[in-house]
Amino acid sequence: MSFNTFLGVLAGFGLFFGSVMLSTDNAFVFIDSASIVLVLGGTLAATFISYEARSVMQALNAIISTLRLHRVGQGGLNAEVGRVIRWAYLVQKEGMLALDAEAKKTSGWDGGFLRFGVELILTGYGGEEVRRILANTIETSFERNMVRVAILRSMAATAPAFGMIGTLVGLVIMLDEMGGDPSALGPGLAVALITTLYGILLARLIFAPAASKLQQREEIARHRGYLIAEGLSMLADKASPRHIQDRMNSHLDPTVRYDIDRQLKRPPEKGAAGTRPATRAA
């Protein structure tokens, strides 16, 4: 459960209802089920016409999923670098075949991606081919998921439009029936404006935030994917662990960079493969 997101939703609606409660004794004027049906129903209808039903259902599920916790901080990325570097030492000692058993241990959302990458290495592709296939996997997967973001953004733009449609309907009816009596204008206008209010609230507290959060998560997943693809493609080329560390570290925030000497708790290798000159080890 993402406590912050939940708190945000609570605070947003709380502030709204709180300010309503404080300002009027007749807060029920803000609850109008017909208006909710028109705005929410119209938005959903327009969305189902605009996109394939399967994609819309995924986007609606994504709104709920943004309430779930999602922690791929920079620390997690450091651990990814560590895993690939451990595998690189393993390959140096026991050969490529040892990777197979390792990959099967991985789990979680990117276990499949890691296993796919290791399979490519074991099949015998060179580093460039592994990088190309994994990069394509990352990009097509990113594009597929960004459709949901596009749907949520489209809903965030559609909800206020249906709010305005509702207000126009209310205005036309009110003006048509007014018949020279301006005292009826007040309550009629109040009801007409409710749909606009619903439309903006839906857009600003639900659809737009869900789209932003989903997009941020997809971008983090893509970033993580490229980090792993960098490591695995170098593994396929049998690059030295130091080289893998330097290339992968360039993807990370300087404060969480991986350091073989400190994190693997082993003395720096001496004269190992000539990739790090003696001057550094001194």
Added chain:
Amino acid sequence: MSFNTFLGVLAGFGLFFGSVMLSTDNAFVFIDSASIVLVLGGTLAATFISYEARSVMQALNAIISTLRLHRVGQGGLNAEVGRVIRWAYLVQKEGMLALDAEAKKTSGWDGGFLRFGVELILTGYGGEEVRRILANTIETSFERNMVRVAILRSMAATAPAFGMIGTLVGLVIMLDEMGGDPSALGPGLAVALITTLYGILLARLIFAPAASKLQQREEIARHRGYLIAEGLSMLADKASPRHIQDRMNSHLDPTVRYDIDRQLKRPPEKGAAGTRPATRAA
């Protein structure tokens, strides 16, 4: 018939008319043929000035076509991979010429694209040249079709503008003839606002959704095109079926990836061409 799209259109207009019916006894105030002619006619006129007539007609046809069913799910993409892999085994066994008969059997909307690709292979071009020609075919075809999307988006922006023009015309006439009698303001304003309502409804329930759905379909078609181009260009280079599978799978959602061992229902080839090490077969 795309049931979802039809349902969406029905629900959208149903919600609108339902909420009108519930709110007033005089629903006929919302039907004004002169307003419809002004908004729809003005939008069409501006569109015919903006774009070549041939393209506008195609865009209008595309609105209707979005009601038709269009199912290129991920499962269909899996079948595309399977076909190219079957062809790769065929080429290994019987040579390139066997492809000609296969290609002629293809049908449907992308049959022409497949046949064009196979012709290129049979002409004797290398993989790079096949990829280049097919990629160019995909991109120019995508750009040609996106003109329709641009036209629909332009109509979605033009309709509310003509709605506003109608409202301004109504306002000017009403204000000019009002002559100090505020009781006439109500009904006059109601009529003036109808065109704005029509403009937003047209944009949000017809033009914008049609543009979104058309764009999504074109992007899926382009994605499918690149998937096939990847496979055919590797076929031209006589790549192994395993290699074709791995490259093409990187275009697919992990859940629908093609698996030669499972889907072709044959034991994994033994020591075949060295592309898959013995460790995998164990």
Added chain:
Amino acid sequence: MSFNTFLGVLAGFGLFFGSVMLSTDNAFVFIDSASIVLVLGGTLAATFISYEARSVMQALNAIISTLRLHRVGQGGLNAEVGRVIRWAYLVQKEGMLALDAEAKKTSGWDGGFLRFGVELILTGYGGEEVRRILANTIETSFERNMVRVAILRSMAATAPAFGMIGTLVGLVIMLDEMGGDPSALGPGLAVALITTLYGILLARLIFAPAASKLQQREEIARHRGYLIAEGLSMLADKASPRHIQDRMNSHLDPTVRYDIDRQLKRPPEKGAAGTRPATRAA
């Protein structure tokens, strides 16, 4: 004369004036020369400050040119492919020098481009150099012409702004002079709103459509340019007519692709240069 564009302009303004005539006996309230001068003059003034005078004059000319007929349908592109393929056979038979006479026969808007390309071939540049020089010609020419589109789009955004300026001026004067007499509000507001109406009409029926049509034409010209550049650069490399056909066809809509065997009305060459295997000729 582009009949469709002319009809569109006529229909757009006709619908506007028609709906005005039907709605009021006093249609002259919609004609206010001071408002026209303010909106149109202000838009032109802002445009002349924003862009070099020479470019603005070209953009204004372009508005009129969009009324002229412009027919570069897909059929025209098929003919372009045919011409380059005829030239390729000519080069095979009579050598490069025969091109010189052919190029001089070309005329029309792209005659200069074709002649420039042929001159490059005759100068002796390789295909890559010809492609590079022609691509640069196409891109710089496209950018130069897109300035006009940018100017027209800027005018489409400026006209409503000056409409609003006029309305604000009218409002301020009316409110300042109102002096507690609400009956003067009607006619004053009516006059004030006229400039907004003019601004939106100018933008939606003249500036925005002209910009869209001009952009579409420039994009077609660029597309045609790349098609010709593809053919000429292959000519410089003495590619076979079949190869030229396949590459150029990838730029075309499948329904209008060029077919040597059908369109040149000659039996398929036998065993010619090995570019097309015997199986195709059967």
Added chain:
Amino acid sequence: MSFNTFLGVLAGFGLFFGSVMLSTDNAFVFIDSASIVLVLGGTLAATFISYEARSVMQALNAIISTLRLHRVGQGGLNAEVGRVIRWAYLVQKEGMLALDAEAKKTSGWDGGFLRFGVELILTGYGGEEVRRILANTIETSFERNMVRVAILRSMAATAPAFGMIGTLVGLVIMLDEMGGDPSALGPGLAVALITTLYGILLARLIFAPAASKLQQREEIARHRGYLIAEGLSMLADKASPRHIQDRMNSHLDPTVRYDIDRQLKRPPEKGAAGTRPATRAA
């Protein structure tokens, strides 16, 4: 002095004041120094918070500089081609060192760029390195100058916002003090609307046009830079004058292309270096 720009500014403000004068006897209602201070001051304040002070000062200077004449027509570009071609003949005759004296004679805004390029050639870099260094010079200089355009665009968006802030302040005060007397509404609203008017006028007649003109000039300067970089990098490779002419011409409008045979007023060289076949000279 750019006569057109000056005329544009004059016409823009003239139309505005003229239409005010014609419409009211009390034109002084449109001059309100407090409103000017709020809108202009607020815009400047927001801009100084948004950007480094040095950049804002440059942007404000740029507004005045757009009034100055700036003539880099296509004719000027033709002269640039001519100069590089003369240098190419000079290098053929007298060697690279002759360039040094020539470069010192250049002056004007791009003299420094030319001299920098010639220094690179004399230092002995190859054509690819000269092109790379000059292209980087052009791009970083373009990006540096585009910051001013971004600032002016931001001011064009900020001015109407502060106009609206002023109007809201005026509205709140007026509504708060109205006290049931609707006759005070007119003049109060008139004063409140003045700031919105100022904001739109500032944006549309000063900030937005200055941004557009500055951007157009920067794009022309970049275009000219790439033209010169193309020529100088070919000079470093000791390309033939004909080849330089053909490559540089591809940057120009066909009507102002450079023609060695016509513009250098010399008979076409006979059999010179084999770059132009005898057939062309015939």
Added chain:
Amino acid sequence: MSFNTFLGVLAGFGLFFGSVMLSTDNAFVFIDSASIVLVLGGTLAATFISYEARSVMQALNAIISTLRLHRVGQGGLNAEVGRVIRWAYLVQKEGMLALDAEAKKTSGWDGGFLRFGVELILTGYGGEEVRRILANTIETSFERNMVRVAILRSMAATAPAFGMIGTLVGLVIMLDEMGGDPSALGPGLAVALITTLYGILLARLIFAPAASKLQQREEIARHRGYLIAEGLSMLADKASPRHIQDRMNSHLDPTVRYDIDRQLKRPPEKGAAGTRPATRAA
């Protein structure tokens, strides 16, 4: 302390409060704590739903950091070039190892970046690999920091929306309770408009400027990063100091270019390594 930014904030709010004070005796109508809570709280709530809490906190910190001084003028860039050139002479004299001691002396915000680059050189990577790793470091770091800019821009768009929500709430309550008494309309509307005013002020004087300033700083940091990466990658290739100077200078404004002969205060080397011909030294 950035004096200009502080002055800007002061001037912006000063102008606002000054114009309020001058216009009314009852300035307290503009201070409404419930409205502040609704607008600011709603904006924060929506932002915490939209982005990971850690990123939002960084964005809020960034608002305060924009008040701090940040001086990376063109002069600072000149010094960067000087440092790399001094290192290049050092490497020529004393070898690569001397760099290690130099790098440890660097401090400040980019000290870490410099040290990382020198470590890569000492590890023995070639220039292309150093450039690749450093470029990746710059880009991923830029993208990470731009998330804060995106959050601030999103807040600048959200604040006016919550201002409008507050105004709608106020309007609905006022209209609902009005009950045919138009004299209550004034004060009620005044209170309702306050939230819109707050929303626009927050967006225009705080969120949007902070986003712009942060983005400008990130772009300068990226520019500086590429300048240093250019120098270090050439150092790894043991390029001559002159060559390093020419390449790095192409990143700088012509007026602050580094000049070895003038700034290192040494006579131009004679016949040094052939990178600068004798003609230049003369």
